[in-house]
Amino acid sequence: MSFKSILSLAALLPFVTAQASPYSETIDGYTFIKSGPNVLLPKIQYEMKFAHTALSILKTSIGPDGLIAALQPEIKKADTFWHDVIDSSTGSWVPADGRGIAFLPNLTAIRFAAWSQSPLADAANNDANPEHYVKRTIALANGTLESEIVEGWGGVTTHFTIPNYGTPDRVKNPFLRELPEFPIQAAGDKVLMDGTIFGVLHISVRDVKGADYGQEHDGVEIYASVWYGDGVADAHLEEEREHITVEITNLALQAQKDIESGVFNPPF
Structure with missing residues (x-):
C-alpha cells in the first residue's frame, strides 16, 4: 500500500467510526437495514420530527384565519x-377519556392549571397535536374562559367554541364525574359555530407522590374527558382517546419548559 493510500484511508477513518452500526427494523412486514445517521432510530421517529417541522411552518405561515378558510370543506363535513x-x-352521554401522569421537576397541579389558562397555552396549542389548527382564548369578566378552536380527531376537523370554561356545572351536566380526589377541575360546553352544543369538555388535575411510582419527583395527573351523545361511534371515541394522551404529554412538557426557562412565572 502506498503512503498516499495510507493517508487517504486515515482521512476516512474518523468518518467511518462516526457512523452508527447498521439498524434493522420491520416496516409493513418487510425488513430494512439502514445506516448513515450518527444516531440510528426507527424511521417513524425521523419522520415525526420532519412532519412536526413541516406542520409548524405551514400553520404559522397560513395563520388562524387562513387555516379556517382553507379548512372550510372539512369543517362542513364535521x-x-x-x-x-x-x-x-x-x-x-358517553365519554372519551384520557389520563396521564407527568413527573417533571417544576410542575405541580396548580402550576399546570395556571399555565393552561395563560396565553402560553394557546401559543403551544398547534404543536400539542398535529390535528390542532387554531385556539384563541379570552378571559371573561365572570372568571370563565372563552375559546375559539379548530381541531380534528381522526379527520373530523371541527370549528367550535368553548364559551364557558370554568367550574363544572353538574346541575346542567349531571353526567360529569365528581372526582373528589381531583381538587382542580374545569369544564365547558363544546359549541358548533351554528350554536349547537355537541359535547362537553371536563379536565381534572391533581398532584401525586413520586414515591408511589418509584419516581424521584412528585408528579401531576391530568385527567381529560370529552362527553358526547351516545350516538357517537366507539371508533371515534378511540380517536379522541389517542388524541388526548398525545395532547396531555405535549402540554405538560411545554409547561415544564416555560417554567424552567422563566417564560412563565407561576404564582405558587
Missing part, C-alpha cells in the same frame, strides 16, 4: 358528522 351524532343519540 358539522354534518356532529349533527348526525346528535340526531342518533338517545339523550345519554
Whole structure:
C-alpha cells in the first residue's frame, strides 16, 4: 500500500467510526437495514420530527384565519358528522377519556392549571397535536374562559367554541364525574359555530407522590374527558382517546419548559 493510500484511508477513518452500526427494523412486514445517521432510530421517529417541522411552518405561515378558510370543506363535513351524532343519540352521554401522569421537576397541579389558562397555552396549542389548527382564548369578566378552536380527531376537523370554561356545572351536566380526589377541575360546553352544543369538555388535575411510582419527583395527573351523545361511534371515541394522551404529554412538557426557562412565572 502506498503512503498516499495510507493517508487517504486515515482521512476516512474518523468518518467511518462516526457512523452508527447498521439498524434493522420491520416496516409493513418487510425488513430494512439502514445506516448513515450518527444516531440510528426507527424511521417513524425521523419522520415525526420532519412532519412536526413541516406542520409548524405551514400553520404559522397560513395563520388562524387562513387555516379556517382553507379548512372550510372539512369543517362542513364535521358539522354534518356532529349533527348526525346528535340526531342518533338517545339523550345519554358517553365519554372519551384520557389520563396521564407527568413527573417533571417544576410542575405541580396548580402550576399546570395556571399555565393552561395563560396565553402560553394557546401559543403551544398547534404543536400539542398535529390535528390542532387554531385556539384563541379570552378571559371573561365572570372568571370563565372563552375559546375559539379548530381541531380534528381522526379527520373530523371541527370549528367550535368553548364559551364557558370554568367550574363544572353538574346541575346542567349531571353526567360529569365528581372526582373528589381531583381538587382542580374545569369544564365547558363544546359549541358548533351554528350554536349547537355537541359535547362537553371536563379536565381534572391533581398532584401525586413520586414515591408511589418509584419516581424521584412528585408528579401531576391530568385527567381529560370529552362527553358526547351516545350516538357517537366507539371508533371515534378511540380517536379522541389517542388524541388526548398525545395532547396531555405535549402540554405538560411545554409547561415544564416555560417554567424552567422563566417564560412563565407561576404564582405558587
